[in-house]
Amino acid sequence: MAEYKLQGLSCANCARELEEEINKLEHGDDAKILFNSSKLVLNDRIDRQRVDKILASDGAKIIDESLEEEPEGQHEHTHEKADRLKLMLALSVLLFAGAIFIDYQWNHLAAVFFFLFATVLSGHKTFVKGFKNLFKLKFNIDTLMTVALVGAFAIGDWREGTFVAILFGLNEYLEGLGMEKARRSMEALLKVAPKEATLYENGIERTVAIDSLKKGDLVIVKAGEKIPSDGVIAEGISSVNEAAITGESMPVEKFDGENVFGGSINNEGVLKVRILKPYKDSSLSKILHLVEEAQETKTPTEQFINRFAKYYTPIVMLISIFVMVFPPLFMSGNWGEWFYQGLAVLIVGCPCALILSSPIAIVSGITRNARNGILVKGGVFLEKLGKIDTIAFDKTGTLTKGAPFVEKVKVYDEELFFKIAGSVEKSSSHPIAQAVMEKLSENEWVYFKPERIQTVAGQGVIAHINGKEYRVGNEKSLMIDVPADIQIAINELKNEGFTLVIVSDEDHILGMFGLRDSLRDESREIISSLNDSGIQTVMLTGDHQLMAEKVAGQIGLTDYYGGLMPEEKVEKVKELTMNGRVAMIGDGINDAPALAMADLGIAMGKGTDSAIETADIVLMQDHLGKLPAAIKISKRVNRVIRWNIGMALGLKLIALLLTIPGLLTLWIAILSDMGATILVTLISLTVMIERKKY
Template identity: 40%
Template sequence: MQKTEQETKACCSTGHNESESSITHTSDHAGELKTYRVTGMDCPSCAMTLEKGLSKTNGIQSVKVNYASGKMAVGAESDDMYDAIPGYVKKYGFEAVPEKPVNDSHVYNVTGMDCSSCAATLEKHLSGNPDVQSVRVNFSTGKMHIAHTLTADQVVKEVQKSGFDATPATLRNQKKEDQKAERKLPVTTISGILLALGFLGSFTAIPEWLVTAFYAAAIVIGGYKPARSAFYAVKSRSLDMNVLMVTAAIGAAIIGEWFEGATVVWLFALGNALQNRSIERTRDSIRSLINLTPSEAVIKTADGPVKKDVEDITVHEIMIVKPGEKIPLDGEIVAGMSSLNQAPITGESLPVDKEPGDKVYAGTVNESGSLEVKVTRLSEDTTIARIIHLVEEAQEKKAPTQAFIDRFAAVYTPIVFILALLIMIVPPLAGFGAWGEWFYRGLTLLVVACPCALVISTPVAIVSAIGNAARNGVLIKGGTFLEKAGAISAIAFDKTGTLTEGKPKVTQVIALQDDSDALVSIAKTIEEHSTHPIAQAVISYANERNISSQAGSQFSAIAGKGATAVIDGTEYFAGKPKLFSEMGISTAGIDERIDVMQSEGNTLVAVGTRDRILGLIAVADTVRDITVRSIEKLKQSGIGEMVMLTGDNEGTAKKMAAETGVTRYFAELMPEDKVTAVKKLQNEGKQVAMVGDGINDAPALATADLGIAMGGAGTDTAMETADIVLMADNLEKLPHTIRLSRNAIKIIKQNIWFSLITKLAALVLIFPGVLTLWMAVLSDTGAALIVILNSMRLLRQK
């Protein structure tokens, strides 16, 4: 059942009561609850009167009236009865109108916006529509989120009334839009040519009226779109750059400054064209991800291979993927072995070997063998589709800096606008110069009144940085977390599975009697029937060295201590050294060696018979090679403290810290103690990031200033809960993320200062009459363009 408006609002408020929420539920009776807006109720007792009265009416099965929300939910026997409800309500002195079901928030791509104030104009226009419950437009991403009771066509028409175009933002639509090159009339070029003709004509003998006609034509052609946008902005009671620019151009024409007016319009159009082209490049950072997945797949059927659109493929169908092809949908390999390039998803630089039973992701490239893959997710649910969705959401979330700038701009623009009007009127009234002179200065100040460069300084940098991170296998959940990552001074790592492989491996074999291969062969024979991680480590070690097992019998597990088997009539044991001590076998000769190996973090498997110990096999969790390199790079990035959190004993933790290169460690921690360790670092005045697997470390991730989860490609929980997600199951991209975040903060600061200084310089130069109209336009659009180009450097960071 679709949500009512009340449900939609309740998502943003915790203040709704039980009776409010109850009106949206399906009736226990035959009919579905239908909601009505009720007007005319003066107090809660009116709601009670109406509820009691209607509940006694034949044909009405249930009724619930909520005074606070002005809503009434009715369950009736038939559609005719639902139609008659307003009539019954009227008898009690109230008015009831059936409420249309609210569509959940839909996303549209909006084209034609020149600046962030265009987004505000569109928001204001749509907010005034009674059929629109909520709307949010983001200029940087070109996306509009809208909850409404309209059809898609009606939404598009409403957007067009504001001077823009919109299309539903589905992946299929997005791909079609990217494939077609939109051809537009080069109005900027035509306006520029007419401006040049007028300027050159002013130095020749052609009539002055013709020169003026060239300038007027340049203004009309180049200014048509800004004028159209200005009209809708005024209609929506919005004061944007288009309004200010058009006012300045018309004002220049009124006082006879046709060249100034034409120059203003052309520079504004040129600046917007360049800005839009640059902004499109930042949006392409996500569109490139959309186009990674093929639109068709070859499906295995009883009649042979068949090509199908990915949107038409269902779960459990079998895809055939040949070498060199991209995986069309997420799935599981059922036949074949290959190496897959997973860089588009995880950012990993090296291909990953895959075999039957392994997961594969849409958009990854099959590099060698042919594969048969069982589809596990539909096209809209694939890992890459969810990445795109999360990234677009992240790009639209305002960072603290952006929120502050927006509040500043909202105050700055009307103040400067009023100041411009005062400059036009007060000085000439006071006798300080001619009307024309101060009118011109007022027009120039109008152009300076819109802080375009300042408003766009932060969001474009955030879009660029988050887009870069996504292409490199890192999900940053929003501008807030991007800024936090740049301010981090300490990183706490969970040890197991983060700094280490998370899978024990054999690190040493000590044979006391026979050779080491014979010892491993006996151990493998005993452990082959066990699924314990340590047993699996021994078996993997033997398999890697082609050491075969022997013929055994009477296999048995000894709970918590080890296992036993009979080989060639002799009973052999593999387990903790304590197992042999309990059987009365002396370990006097090897006690010191056992203590040393255990203090270094090894788990020991002793192998022997009832009479003697034949040898020891040391098993330990090993440090990833990539971990050491990543920590070294993080140190080079300026992170002051690298901390390891582990449940291991002091000796093991010390050895592991030395191997990984961390600067500090907390040992013998219970899971809840990790939270205490993070708080301790915070109390020392550090901004702390916690890196874990996103599930077991959830409390510590939540406590830290920044939660970073690893292995997001295989973990839905990590993708949904962490602030930053490393899609690969290693730390390879963490140094890049920290550097990218710091560069983003640096560029945002550069943009803000540049915008403020440019605007201040323009304001100062107006009063002595140095700043002309065209210079004011150039300073505004030029500054915006420079800010955008500066932000785009983040897209290219390697």
């Protein structure tokens, strides 16, 4: 399959009809026109000449042979086209005003010339396409408008016919402007990808395209430059802006040996970065690809609208013929008056506002969330997020940081306990050892240098210091009889859910640390916010029930389940889905089965491959802070879509009902259609407007 950039797509409904025409060609059954991003996806074996001919019938064409870059000057060309259309509309309005003046004050025949000239300026492309479609018996908006205008001029309604043409031109311009704004917003998001990198090889720097970088290459990133792909810092210290990946604007301090994301910006100094992945496999590349795909996935609402639109226009055409023929034949109506009414009904048959009621809002919602570091993989998932009743949270790494900290300390030999613990743990990179060292950093201790250190799997560490053996680890590491009072203390800490680090020598227990996973700072606030918005929250964890109860109490959860195996989490999620729509939030690896079972899988992950691939939605900043905002944006998108559909159909229904008393005019028909399209576009674009508080 190959992708091509398109130019000249006039409307969403026209794009759908073009896609159906191309699907009828040999090898064209899997072709897709992506209206939101102006792209065409084709099988390599399809006859391109026939495709070009179909596109040309609607004034569209392929403008480049690959999508690696936007064609040179394409953005400027779009602006020039819009400016030209604005100028033509302005001239049409002036000619129309002049024609009315001439008609009243001077000569009707001269006025007709001005009316025709204004009509041609504002609608000549529509007429050309409409006449072509008429001969093919293809009835879309261009055909309907052409028939209506020719009919209006045939019965001498020059003023109304011209006004309809001008309003239709204005409608087309505003519709294109709205969709272009949504597209440009998405393209601005996609432009965060760097284009070039400075490769450092054999002491020589040279500029290369990022696509040429391989795993293991060393690149130099100067202050203000983008890191070309995922890698690890080989040399240098700097703060890095990771907003492109995580949505967080605050810079992150980076040191030697730390991982960095492609697309993030080096704020100061010079970094040497060892590339870990080619750009096409980087987190940023995957995110941008998924975001681009997401805007084209069809939601159930969009699929319904597209199916409805197929039948809507033919039905309105039949109503139009009925209005033209039935009253004159059976109710002694005037043929001229009811022919005019029928022409107005034709214009009401345009489904553009209905077709546009969803895609602009969906693109706006996905783009808005992506800017906030929330990766929504498709419109269908955006729609689901706004309808969630219950959110099930994993505990470790979701409600908690997944990083242990020392909460309790029991000391039995103050002189040796802290010194031995620090002497053994200072050289370890294990998270528990780092937590112990963080606690010890509260005081200044002088540590020993162990003669020998031995790690015992599943137990801890044996160290020889000053000729004596010491053990630092869990209960299994103890090789001595534990006094009853200390055993009671051990059991109490275990029952409270603590992980124990016990320090002992050959004869005595010197003391012990009680460690617990630290809560995320935002967890309590997030749970409260979700509950206030009517969403039920529940915690599912593999930790024992006492630990689950303690954490739930700290963050304000009333529903929690502890001691769950992965398969039991799946069953619990399945049980929850029987009572409503359920989202599951986990780390994207251990919770993959539960994420898959839920109506919506949301992964924590800060750009990890597993998180991006597993879930329907990814919280790229690796915390829950913006989850309520994402839900509110999704609910807002759903509200906008419902409002758009109701308004588009409502205005058209009102216009059609006006035919009963014979009050429908071309003016009212085009205003009902144009008004609906403009309002649908503008209301959808409001989704992208940032509000002060979420």
